Amino acid sequence: MPLRERLRTLERIARRLDPEPADRARLAEASVRYADRFLSQLGAIGTYRGHEPVGEASDFALAEEHDELPRMLRLLDRKVNRPGINPAGRGHFGYIPGGGIYPAALGDFIADVTNRYSGVYYASPGAVLMERSLIEWMAALVGYPKGSGGDLTSGGSIANLSAIVAAREAFDLRARDYHKVVVYLTEQTHHCVDKAIRVAGLRECMIQRVPMDNGWRMEAGALDAMIRSDRAAGLIPWLVVGSGGTTDSGAVDPLGDIAEVADEHGLWFHCDAAYGGFFLLTDYGREKLAGIERSDSAVLDPHKGLFMPFGSGALLVRDESQLANAMSGTANYMQDTRGGEQIYSPADLSPELTRPFRGLRMWLPLRLFGLRPFRACLEEKLLLARHFHEELGKVPGFEMGPEPDLSVVTYRYRPEHGDAEAFNRALLQAVHDDGKTFVTSTMLDGHFTLRLAALHFRSHLDEVEYLLELLRYEARRLLDT
Numbered sequence: 001m002p003l004r005e006r007l008r009t010l011e012r013i014a015r016r017l018d019p020e021p022a023d024r025a026r027l028a029e030a031s032v033r034y035a036d037r038f039l040s041q042l043g044a045i046g047t048y049r050g051h052e053p054v055g056e057a058s059d060f061a062l063a064e065e066h067d068e069l070p071r072m073l074r075l076l077d078r079k080v081n082r083p084g085i086n087p088a089g090r091g092h093f094g095y096i097p098g099g100g101i102y103p104a105a106l107g108d109f110i111a112d113v114t115n116r117y118s119g120v121y122y123a124s125p126g127a128v129l130m131e132r133s134l135i136e137w138m139a140a141l142v143g144y145p146k147g148s149g150g151d152l153t154s155g156g157s158i159a160n161l162s163a164i165v166a167a168r169e170a171f172d173l174r175a176r177d178y179h180k181v182v183v184y185l186t187e188q189t190h191h192c193v194d195k196a197i198r199v200a201g202l203r204e205c206m207i208q209r210v211p212m213d214n215g216w217r218m219e220a221g222a223l224d225a226m227i228r229s230d231r232a233a234g235l236i237p238w239l240v241v242g243s244g245g246t247t248d249s250g251a252v253d254p255l256g257d258i259a260e261v262a263d264e265h266g267l268w269f270h271c272d273a274a275y276g277g278f279f280l281l282t283d284y285g286r287e288k289l290a291g292i293e294r295s296d297s298a299v300l301d302p303h304k305g306l307f308m309p310f311g312s313g314a315l316l317v318r319d320e321s322q323l324a325n326a327m328s329g330t331a332n333y334m335q336d337t338r339g340g341e342q343i344y345s346p347a348d349l350s351p352e353l354t355r356p357f358r359g360l361r362m363w364l365p366l367r368l369f370g371l372r373p374f375r376a377c378l379e380e381k382l383l384l385a386r387h388f389h390e391e392l393g394k395v396p397g398f399e400m401g402p403e404p405d406l407s408v409v410t411y412r413y414r415p416e417h418g419d420a421e422a423f424n425r426a427l428l429q430a431v432h433d434d435g436k437t438f439v440t441s442t443m444l445d446g447h448f449t450l451r452l453a454a455l456h457f458r459s460h461l462d463e464v465e466y467l468l469e470l471l472r473y474e475a476r477r478l479l480d481t
């Protein structure tokens with residue numbers, strides 16, 4: 001076949017990748033209709049389905065020939081959107097609930113269709129400036145001065161990793177010294193920080209677990225003493241990580257006191273506020289998290305506290321040039337991209353080059369709704385947690401953890417006889433079998449403990465009262481059997 005003819009044949013097939021307007025409309029309409037039906041059925045789907053039949057990977061196998069979208073959506077519905085945890089469910093009180101506010105999906109839709117290249121200013125100055133504006137807004141929320149900056153990441157784990165790499169480079173740590181380098185965490189620091197230390201090549205460094213008070217908050221006095229004795233022993237105290245809300249219990253470390261100690265001894269102070277950072281939008285949260293403004297770096301997760309869909313994290317640094325020193329790179333094929341612009345591009349501030357235009361999914365709902373409902377939703381979550389703590393505490397047999405610092409409540413049932421752990425496991429199982437709400441467990445001080453994490457934008461008073469009633473009822477039922 002002559003080349004031109006072959007090209008025309010290939011073109012005819014390849015053009016299927018770019019549907020005509022009528023086909024686009026049909027595809028978009030079917031997708032939106034599916035999303036609407038999913039949302040209207042949220043109550044029926046519930047929040048956890050542990051017994052739903054699960055398919056096999058081959059259910060999703062690809063083929064040479066095309067499929068029909070309606071059939072594919074039915075498959076998606078049965079095999080993906082039923083079994084397991086439903087993160088869109090209004091009864092989600094497990095782990096740290098994610099978000100998924102609707103206009104964020106529209107932001108993703110537009111970002112994906114236009115596919116602006118947000119990694120580099122030269123390619124899309126507008127996309128970079130929009131993200132810059134979001135970073136500046138978050139940096140101001142944290143209380144960082146001019147010269148600060150950061151990056152929108154895929155999540156908190158990656159943001160913590162980048163912070164640790166920035167801290168490593170800022171201190172010019174050398175491999176030959178790693179075995180003398182000391183990091184200060186607590187037993188409650190998120191495990192992604194341990195992981196990040198390893199991934200950053202620092203597996204040999206020493207990890208000191210600073211003692212905590214009875215609310216699982218770091219003891220700044222103990223931190224100070226540890227740093228002094230480590231330094232006297234010839235070690236190199238380097239990094240302290242304070243939590244702006246731990247995942248397990250929602251405890252907020254005394255960030256101001258930690259900053260004081262870090263300042264005095266010249267440590268890098270990183271604040272992991274992936275869970276709790278956006279409570280800074282409330283008066284109460286600003287008080288609780290006071291001191292975060294003195295950190296050198298901080299992580300916030302918009303896919304938690306700003307109710308965005310998964311894939312939205314944020315790293316903020318007090319001195320943006322330190323992040324750029326750790327992350328920037330260039331090459332000959334990038335030479336056209338170097339203009340005289342005065343701002344860093346995301347590619348200068350992260351290990352990523354090509355990346356999704358993360359800013360649009362975040363900017364669109366924030367601007368569309370305004371900040372007021374976000375603040376209200378966060379304050380509501382703080383109060384829901386307090387309400388739950390107070391009400392469950394009135395039920396005989398339930399032993400409550402400390403007053404929540406933020407929106408996580410820990411609790412367990414104390415049966416008069418028998419195995420307390422088995423009892424609480426059974427109680428957890430009963431909540432899971434019910435499936436309308438979803439809670440998780442942890443180990444605290446060696447005890448099997450149940451948790452409630454209020455952070456879902458669809459969780460309101462009714463969902464909390466439903467769970468309270470369920471726990472009361474199931475505890476009684478378990479006692480009777």
Ligand SMILES: *Cc1c(COP(=O)(O)O)cnc(C)c1O
Nearest residue numbers: 155156157190192247272274275
């Ligand atoms: C969720 C969480 C992380 C990890 O963030 P991902 O977005 O899940 O990667 C880190 N630290 C804390 C305190 C968290 O709650």
